[in-house]
Amino acid sequence: MPIPDDVTGEEIDGGVRQELQSLPKGLAEDVSRNLVMVARLIDEDPEGAYAYSRIALRLASRVAAVREAAGFAAYANQKYSEALAEFRAARRMTGNVDLWPVMADCERGLGRPEKALDMAGAAEVHKLDKAGQVEMRLVAAGARRDMGQLDAAIVTLQSPELASNSVQPWTARLRYAYADALLAAGREDEAREWFAKAVESDKDGSTDASDRLAELDGVEFVDALVEDEDEVEVEVETEAEADDEAEDEIETATDAEADTEDDGEDDGEDDDEFDVVEADDDDEAPRG
Numbered sequence: 001m002p003i004p005d006d007v008t009g010e011e012i013d014g015g016v017r018q019e020l021q022s023l024p025k026g027l028a029e030d031v032s033r034n035l036v037m038v039a040r041l042i043d044e045d046p047e048g049a050y051a052y053s054r055i056a057l058r059l060a061s062r063v064a065a066v067r068e069a070a071g072f073a074a075y076a077n078q079k080y081s082e083a084l085a086e087f088r089a090a091r092r093m094t095g096n097v098d099l100w101p102v103m104a105d106c107e108r109g110l111g112r113p114e115k116a117l118d119m120a121g122a123a124e125v126h127k128l129d130k131a132g133q134v135e136m137r138l139v140a141a142g143a144r145r146d147m148g149q150l151d152a153a154i155v156t157l158q159s160p161e162l163a164s165n166s167v168q169p170w171t172a173r174l175r176y177a178y179a180d181a182l183l184a185a186g187r188e189d190e191a192r193e194w195f196a197k198a199v200e201s202d203k204d205g206s207t208d209a210s211d212r213l214a215e216l217d218g219v220e221f222v223d224a225l226v227e228d229e230d231e232v233e234v235e236v237e238t239e240a241e242a243d244d245e246a247e248d249e250i251e252t253a254t255d256a257e258a259d260t261e262d263d264g265e266d267d268g269e270d271d272d273e274f275d276v277v278e279a280d281d282d283d284e285a286p287r288g
Contacts, residue, residue, distance in 0.1 A: 009028075009033040015065075020065070031059050031066065038056065042072065042073060042076050050076070053066075053070040067090040068087070068090040071085075071087040071090060081110060097128060100122075100132070101139050108139065117144070141154075144156055145181065154178070157178045162175065167203075172198050173206065175197045175209075176212075178194050179194035183212075183216075188216065195209050195212050196213055
């Protein structure tokens with residue numbers, strides 16, 4: 001697949017670049033450029049990211065960073081079985097537990113929420129940093145909801161991190177998940193409160209908390225662009241109708257003129273016949 005000229009491969013993380021040093025220089029450059037494309041496209045064009053990840057995987061399947069990137073690209077495309085296999089391979093290579101929460105979420109994606117809950121209670125969770133532990137809590141709550149255990153999901157999300165006024169990168173998502181669980185349980189007033197808190201902490205718009213809050217408040221947003229397009233369509237239709245009317249008027253006028261000409265021709269023919277009759281009368285007069 002083509003890669004833009006401005007992608008050099010130097011854009012990747014230093015740790016990943018270090019892993020690629022085990023490869024020949026030219027190969028390392030090709031792999032790094034494909035990994036950059038994966039990172040660029042994974043949010044807006046997951047299918048494109050997946051395609052680049054497969055190329056990188058074909059070139060350097062023994063590099064943990066490549067297996068991890070391939071896992072995330074597959075995960076973004078809901079290829080959970082494939083993603084789980086790649087994450088497991090990366091973990092075997094590094095011994096790192098950072099991928100534990102996303103591996104558990106793959107189990108959810110495969111319809112195995114019980115397995116995700118087992119992983120949430122495993123010893124590996126204690127080795128995660130704070131962000132990883134919050135992520136694991138989100139996955140566990142999702143698994144509870146998959147099993148229809150709404151109250152248990154709400155309790156799972158109740159934590160010091162949720163109650164804290166400190167805003168962290170994961171705060172908005174945690175508050176959003178809690179609000180969504182409350183709403184699913186029919187606790188609308190509490191849900192509204194937590195959606196509002198999610199909005200306060202969601203500085204980069206990582207959730208649609210503001211839309212959910214507006215929906216609860218009965219606020220309906222109208223797309224101005226759509227309105228403009230509708231107005232343009234109405235104007236175009238009006239102009240078209242006007243053109244049709246003008247054409248009809250022209251046709252009517254033309255038909256009227258044609259009828260007038262036909263009447264004129266008919267009158268002329270009648271005059272000729274009248275003249276002939278007069279001539280005949282004149283011829284016959286002397287005979288009397």
